Amino acid sequence: MVLADLGRKITNALRSLSNATVINEEVLNSMLGEICRALIESDVNIMLVKKLRENVRASLDLDDMAAGLNKRRMIQSVVFRELVKLVDPGVKAWQPVKGKSNIIMFVGLQGSGKTTTCTKLAYYYQKKGWKSCLTCADTFRAGAFDQLKQNATKARIPFYGSYTEMDPVVIAAEGVEKFRQEGFEIIIVDTSGRHKQEDSLFEEMLQVSNAVSPDNIVFVMDASIGQACESQARAFKDKVDVGAVIITKLDGHAKGGGALSAVAATKSPIVFIGTGEHIDDFEPFKTQPFISKLLGMGDIEGLIDR
Amino acid sequence: VFNMFKGLVGQKTITAEAMAPVLDKMRDHLIGKNVAADIADQLCTSVATKLEGRVLGTFSGVTSTIRQAIRDSLVQILTPKRRIDILRDVMEAKSQNRPYTITFCGVNGVGKSTNLAKICFWLVENGFRVLIAACDTFRAGAVEQLRTHARRMAALHPPENHGGVKMVQLYEKGYGKDAAGIAMEAINFAREQHIDVVLVDTAGRMQDNEPLMRALSKLIKVNQPELVLFVGEALVGNDSVDQLTKFNQALADFSSMENPRLIDGILLTKFDTIDDKVGASISMTYTTGQPVVFVGTGQTYTDLKALNVQAVVNALLK
Ligand SMILES: Nc1nc2c(ncn2[C@@H]2O[C@H](COP(=O)(O)OP(=O)(O)OP(=O)(O)O)[C@@H](O)[C@H]2O)c(=O)[nH]1
Ligand SMILES: Nc1nc2c(ncn2[C@@H]2O[C@H](COP(=O)(O)OP(=O)(O)OP(=O)(O)O)[C@@H](O)[C@H]2O)c(=O)[nH]1
Numbered sequence: 001m002v003l004a005d006l007g008r009k010i011t012n013a014l015r016s017l018s019n020a021t022v023i024n025e026e027v028l029n030s031m032l033g034e035i036c037r038a039l040i041e042s043d044v045n046i047m048l049v050k051k052l053r054e055n056v057r058a059s060l061d062l063d064d065m066a067a068g069l070n071k072r073r074m075i076q077s078v079v080f081r082e083l084v085k086l087v088d089p090g091v092k093a094w095q096p097v098k099g100k101s102n103i104i105m106f107v108g109l110q111g112s113g114k115t116t117t118c119t120k121l122a123y124y125y126q127k128k129g130w131k132s133c134l135t136c137a138d139t140f141r142a143g144a145f146d147q148l149k150q151n152a153t154k155a156r157i158p159f160y161g162s163y164t165e166m167d168p169v170v171i172a173a174e175g176v177e178k179f180r181q182e183g184f185e186i187i188i189v190d191t192s193g194r195h196k197q198e199d200s201l202f203e204e205m206l207q208v209s210n211a212v213s214p215d216n217i218v219f220v221m222d223a224s225i226g227q228a229c230e231s232q233a234r235a236f237k238d239k240v241d242v243g244a245v246i247i248t249k250l251d252g253h254a255k256g257g258g259a260l261s262a263v264a265a266t267k268s269p270i271v272f273i274g275t276g277e278h279i280d281d282f283e284p285f286k287t288q289p290f291i292s293k294l295l296g297m298g299d300i301e302g303l304i305d306r
Numbered sequence: 307v308f309n310m311f312k313g314l315v316g317q318k319t320i321t322a323e324a325m326a327p328v329l330d331k332m333r334d335h336l337i338g339k340n341v342a343a344d345i346a347d348q349l350c351t352s353v354a355t356k357l358e359g360r361v362l363g364t365f366s367g368v369t370s371t372i373r374q375a376i377r378d379s380l381v382q383i384l385t386p387k388r389r390i391d392i393l394r395d396v397m398e399a400k401s402q403n404r405p406y407t408i409t410f411c412g413v414n415g416v417g418k419s420t421n422l423a424k425i426c427f428w429l430v431e432n433g434f435r436v437l438i439a440a441c442d443t444f445r446a447g448a449v450e451q452l453r454t455h456a457r458r459m460a461a462l463h464p465p466e467n468h469g470g471v472k473m474v475q476l477y478e479k480g481y482g483k484d485a486a487g488i489a490m491e492a493i494n495f496a497r498e499q500h501i502d503v504v505l506v507d508t509a510g511r512m513q514d515n516e517p518l519m520r521a522l523s524k525l526i527k528v529n530q531p532e533l534v535l536f537v538g539e540a541l542v543g544n545d546s547v548d549q550l551t552k553f554n555q556a557l558a559d560f561s562s563m564e565n566p567r568l569i570d571g572i573l574l575t576k577f578d579t580i581d582d583k584v585g586a587s588i589s590m591t592y593t594t595g596q597p598v599v600f601v602g603t604g605q606t607y608t609d610l611k612a613l614n615v616q617a618v619v620n621a622l623l624k
């Protein structure tokens with residue numbers, strides 16, 4: 001499971017507190033070191049990790065604290081609080097409304113999995129009885145329309161796109177308008193991959209967004225991304241109103257810690273995860289249950305209550 | 307003359323304690339530049355081992371000595387031990403009347419097909435005839451993607467500019483077929499048609515996906531390409547080490563050969579998306595000992611460069 005390794009390491013580190021006979025600076029630092037190490041190895045942004053460490057240190061004064069169990073409990077809950085802050089942006093995930101046209105625009109770096117995930121999401125809603133469709137506003141990548149078309153056809157999802165129109169803004173507007181008039185409920189707009197270093201690509205993204213006024217913008221990210229994630233995610237958020245994150249390729253070996261950086265940078269929750277190349281390799285993601293499971297809250301509570 | 311002063315200035319040897327805080331900082335710095343945590347550790351440890359007990363130069367402190375040692379290591383890691391000269395090797399294969407084959411492999415979405423097209427363009431610009439083998443028979447649109455590139459490049463280099471010969475062609479058999487078989491047919495076709503180079507595109511796959519890794523190993527085993535390029539993106543973090551290790555491992559394990567073909571070189575893509583966080587280049591070359599043969603720096607055909615070792619090392623240490 002996602003980040004499971006990270007969860008285990010953190011739980012182990014926290015448990016080391018219970019095993020120590022006295023809790024002094026050394027024990028605390030070694031535990032924090034272990035946790036930070038686990039986070040860094042999972043690709044969480046190093047600045048965020050340093051911040052977490054500082055925050056924990058700042059809210060703990062060992063000399064001032066009561067002895068024994070209380071001390072352990074306090075440390076554990078401070079650490080836990082900081083970890084939760086990393087995964088939980090504190091905002092509720094946007095939900096589509098039945099019976100109306102919900103427009104969802106996908107954005108992200110090149111090759112992150114947008115086109116594949118668009119179909120997965122449309123299919124997910126279609127299976128639940130929503131009227132779903134896809135619009136291909138990627139006129140840049142070779143074969144992009146064929147890709148979406150083949151995926152959509154296989155899943156029997158209506159789609160819109162063009163081999164001749166070169167302006168993604170025009171296609172996006174046309175597609176969304178057409179499907180809106182036809183009463184579609186989930187209208188997904190796929191866009192080209194782009195990166196913050198190329199202004200014109202970011203400008204284009206803004207124009208597509210202005211043209212279709214999406215109800216939600218999803219930032220799609222690859223689970224294997226490293227330290228560049230934070231600044232890219234932040235740049236996307238600065239340009240358009242990103243409201244959700246989807247992490248792809250979690251079927252691989254990557255721990256997906258970049259997702260935590262993306263959550264922090266976009267202040268948006270993770271809403272789905274991709275776990276394979278097939279259309280149903282896709283799972284909804286809920287922050288709260290994830291935290292309890294992943295960060296081993298069950299375990300931690302167990303520790304605290306003892 | 308300097309020997310006279312030695313006693314006066316006081317010879318300082320470098321101790322582990324003096325190095326520890328500097329190396330800690332260095333490690334974090336490298337990790338911040340996207341060097342995999344394990345690799346950053348190993349680098350620092352080896353520098354520590356190398357420097358411990360050494361006499362500090364008269365005018366240098368611990369910090370600058372460590373920096374220099376790290377710099378030297380980084381340069382060494384990135385400097386190819388073996389030069390890969392594709393144009394020369396293509397020439398040689400051509401003189402022996404056989405096509406030169408390059409296989410592109412890597413995880414999903416890293417830029418295999420796009421950078422295959424860039425290399426195709428580069429070869430054509432150098433006067434070679436290229437056949438693109440569409441051996442990703444799985445991902446939707448993969449064949450059309452290559453067809454589009456082939457058509458575009460053919461338009462840039464029409465037969466009338468090249469004595470009536472087609473410079474770029476696509477060999478494809480649609481979807482769902484056995485990739486190894488298509489690659490073989492393509493190579494045979496190239497041999498018959500006197501095409502100089504075959505570029506084999508393969509489907510993206512996760513390094514842990516055993517059936518898919520077996521299939522890749524088979525493709526390489528039966529076709530024995532002249533060059534196996536691993537395509538990895540500069541964006542990748544700690545997973546880079548695992549990707550390369552497991553691709554190599556799979557090529558070795560599943561080939562059941564005495565001397566299996568492994569990864570010969572690395573194509574590092576999306577270098578334009580990472581600012582100065584260039585550490586993946588270190589993780590990948592350190593893990594394999596193989597050179598970065600090309601760097602992808604954008605989405606057009608000319609965005610293909612050689613790695614500038616000095617520039618990368620400067621960015622890493624900045
Ligand atoms: N293993 C795995 N592969 C995935 C997953 N999601 C997407 N992929 C693969 O990742 C590759 C890139 O996916 P695309 O959907 O084309 O990515 P994109 O973001 O649309 O790419 P651009 O449009 O070029 O920016 C393809 O090979 C997909 O099959 C996933 O969850 N797991
Ligand atoms: N910015 C940038 N984008 C790149 C570079 N190389 C490839 N891309 C983009 O990355 C995306 C994925 O490229 P592909 O060539 O389809 O990747 P792939 O590895 O063949 O993908 P699969 O076959 O689905 O596994 C496309 O949008 C490319 O335009 C590069 O050097 N820089």
Ligand SMILES: [Mg+2]
Pocket residue numbers: 114115116138141144190191192193
């Ligand atoms: Mg796409």
Ligand SMILES: [Mg+2]
Pocket residue numbers: 418419420442448507508509510
């Ligand atoms: Mg491809």
